[in-house]
Amino acid sequence: MLYDTILRRNFNQRCKHMLYGALEAGGTKMVTAVINEKGRVLDRASFPTETPEKTMPVLIEWFKERKIDAIGIGTFGPADLDRSSPTYGYITSTPKLAWKNYNILGAFKEALNVPAGFDTDVNAAALGEASFGCMKGLTDGIYITIGTGIGVGVLTNGKLLHEMLHPEAGHILLTQDPTDTFAGNCPYHKNCFEGLAAGPAIEKRYGKSAKELKDIPEVWKLEAGYIAKALVNYIMILSPKKIVLGGGVMHQEQLFPLIRKKTAKLLNGYINTKEIASIDDYIVPASLNDNQGILGCAKLAELAYSECR
Amino acid sequence: MLYDTILRRNFNQRCKHMLYGALEAGGTKMVTAVINEKGRVLDRASFPTETPEKTMPVLIEWFKERKIDAIGIGTFGPADLDRSSPTYGYITSTPKLAWKNYNILGAFKEALNVPAGFDTDVNAAALGEASFGCMKGLTDGIYITIGTGIGVGVLTNGKLLHEMLHPEAGHILLTQDPTDTFAGNCPYHKNCFEGLAAGPAIEKRYGKSAKELKDIPEVWKLEAGYIAKALVNYIMILSPKKIVLGGGVMHQEQLFPLIRKKTAKLLNGYINTKEIASIDDYIVPASLNDNQGILGCAKLAELAYSECR
Numbered sequence: 152m153l154y155d156t157i158l159r160r161n162f163n164q165r166c167k168h169m170l171y172g173a174l175e176a177g178g179t180k181m182v183t184a185v186i187n188e189k190g191r192v193l194d195r196a197s198f199p200t201e202t203p204e205k206t207m208p209v210l211i212e213w214f215k216e217r218k219i220d221a222i223g224i225g226t227f228g229p230a231d232l233d234r235s236s237p238t239y240g241y242i243t244s245t246p247k248l249a250w251k252n253y254n255i256l257g258a259f260k261e262a263l264n265v266p267a268g269f270d271t272d273v274n275a276a277a278l279g280e281a282s283f284g285c286m287k288g289l290t291d292g293i294y295i296t297i298g299t300g301i302g303v304g305v306l307t308n309g310k311l312l313h314e315m316l317h318p319e320a321g322h323i324l325l326t327q328d329p330t331d332t333f334a335g336n337c338p339y340h341k342n343c344f345e346g347l348a349a350g351p352a353i354e355k356r357y358g359k360s361a362k363e364l365k366d367i368p369e370v371w372k373l374e375a376g377y378i379a380k381a382l383v384n385y386i387m388i389l390s391p392k393k394i395v396l397g398g399g400v401m402h403q404e405q406l407f408p409l410i411r412k413k414t415a416k417l418l419n420g421y422i423n424t425k426e427i428a429s430i431d432d433y434i435v436p437a438s439l440n441d442n443q444g445i446l447g448c449a450k451l452a453e454l455a456y457s458e459c460r
Numbered sequence: 461m462l463y464d465t466i467l468r469r470n471f472n473q474r475c476k477h478m479l480y481g482a483l484e485a486g487g488t489k490m491v492t493a494v495i496n497e498k499g500r501v502l503d504r505a506s507f508p509t510e511t512p513e514k515t516m517p518v519l520i521e522w523f524k525e526r527k528i529d530a531i532g533i534g535t536f537g538p539a540d541l542d543r544s545s546p547t548y549g550y551i552t553s554t555p556k557l558a559w560k561n562y563n564i565l566g567a568f569k570e571a572l573n574v575p576a577g578f579d580t581d582v583n584a585a586a587l588g589e590a591s592f593g594c595m596k597g598l599t600d601g602i603y604i605t606i607g608t609g610i611g612v613g614v615l616t617n618g619k620l621l622h623e624m625l626h627p628e629a630g631h632i633l634l635t636q637d638p639t640d641t642f643a644g645n646c647p648y649h650k651n652c653f654e655g656l657a658a659g660p661a662i663e664k665r666y667g668k669s670a671k672e673l674k675d676i677p678e679v680w681k682l683e684a685g686y687i688a689k690a691l692v693n694y695i696m697i698l699s700p701k702k703i704v705l706g707g708g709v710m711h712q713e714q715l716f717p718l719i720r721k722k723t724a725k726l727l728n729g730y731i732n733t734k735e736i737a738s739i740d741d742y743i744v745p746a747s748l749n750d751n752q753g754i755l756g757c758a759k760l761a762e763l764a765y766s767e768c769r
Binding site: 427 | 533551552553573599600614616617619622623624625626627628629630631632633634635636648649651689692693694695696697698699700701726727728729730731733734735736
């Protein structure tokens with residue numbers, strides 16, 4: 152706590168700098184941070200995600216104390232990102248019922264009275280990588296998280312993609328491997344990417360956690376195969392200039408060479424670009440020590456601040 | 461010819477109006493048109509695609525005679541759409557060898573000395589539908605052609621999508637139907653959408669043309685199933701506000717209700733939007749009497765003209 156106090160004092164001493172509040176709103180925990188305009192994390196905390204009634208006052212108080220200039224929220228979904236919609240800023244049809252149809256953006260705007268940016272957690276992470284990480288300078292690329300779920304953030308033409316809704320690209324349909332008899336873990340889709348390859352699918356398929364399975368090559372060969380099939384479809388549809396893979400499952404670094412090899416094999420020479428020719432630099436791990444989400448949220452805050460000036 | 465002459469005279473009489481040249485460059489034929497700013501086709505012609513040496517002088521002469529103010533080219537691919545690339549405006553690794561690495565944009569620019577826009581044929585068609593057809597007013601939507609090949613044009617955030625390359629979304633991988641023993645027709649990918657569902661795949665699977673198969677329900681049930689699987693992946697990844705289906709195979713209108721039903725079944729209630737709730741207005745046929753391509757090319761010409769002013 153002393154460390155926090157020192158940091159806070161530091162903030163006040165250099166108040167000419169911007170203080171961007173960042174909230175990575177997850178289904179399990181809420182990660183808060185204060186980040187300066189250079190992407191330096193000055194303060195951070197984590198709170199369990201309970202109900203809006205319990206959790207929101209704690210978060211609001213945390214940000215109020217830190218006198219932020221703007222806030223950026225990257226949320227679990229589905230969420231309404233359509234600025235022209237009457238429910239813009241709401242978490243919508245989430246299975247976390249306490250948060251269903253909750254106006255999270257509105258609650259922060261009202262309590263903090265600062266400019267506020269809003270997007271999905273994975274779009275925020277894509278923006279984080281594009282602003283401070285390995286996608287810096289690119290106007291187009293994707294960030295994929297493979298953890299308890301699978302989500303994809305998409306940057307295209309320099310903007311985050313959200314059209315009818317936002318990408319739900321963890322739910323694309325894949326062909327099941329003929330050696331894999333697992334029934335899939337998605338309640339909606341028999342053979343979707345998330346149902347076959349997210350962390351819980353791995354655990355249910357083998358009855359062990361991903362960490363316990365670390366040294367069993369077949370596990371990661373199958374996993375890399377599913378990831379590669381998904382990447383081929385992302386490449387064919389979005390043609391990103393870089394593919395960044397993050398999330399808990401991707402901490403299994405042995406996956407990367409397997410994914411690259413299998414993706415190239417499936418593309419089979421059809422896409423001839425300099426990026427695919429350098430596939431080790433094309434399909435890469437997240438580059439910001441798992442801070443890509445909050446850094447992206449800070450960027451959302453900065454963008455919201457710029458818009459309001 | 462008399463009609464053409466009258467039209468040309470009309471052009472000259474109202475020279476205050478803009479005359480946009482449109483070229484839909486296909487692997488089999490080149491369709492040329494002159495279109496005014498309201499999207500009215502004032503003149504059109506079609507020429508076989510031979511070699512650049514034979515075909516280009518004819519096309520250039522056609523446009524020169526018509527005194528166009530700008531030209532828009534929608535080409536077969538792959539093509540280099542990256543404006544910062546030294547080979548911007550080239551048709552690149554096409555199997556039509558005479559056109560491989562041919563600078564089609566540069567040739568027209570040099571000969572006609574007017575502003576010139578350049579994109580893929582399917583992106584042009586998407587732009588045509590967005591400018592004059594059923595996607596009018598939308599900033600996001602996709603146009604899919606299913607004919608001798610399968611291509612997808614993508615409009616997102618109000619712009620046509622081309623990043624690393626352009627979408628090659630006819631080549632996404634699909635799960636083969638268990639009743640379908642056809643080996644697929646794509647030389648690159650065993651189970652890609654184009655290999656399983658483009659016109660030549662239908663003809664090879666059954667040994668008859670699509671027209672001859674019109675009254676056999678199983679043919680269209682299988683075809684609609686593949687199209688629906690592809691649409692689910694496009695929806696999950698791009699979240700378009702409208703999906704327009706054109707091309708020769710889609711003239712089989714009995715496909716539409718089958719595709720809508722199967723797509724809804726595969727989505728299985730996961731995506732809850734007003735668009736999906738009105739699926740008859742969401743998945744629709746091309747609306748411009750097969751003029752979506754040249755009208756989009758005219759829009760490319762207009763955009764190029766505006767940029768140069």
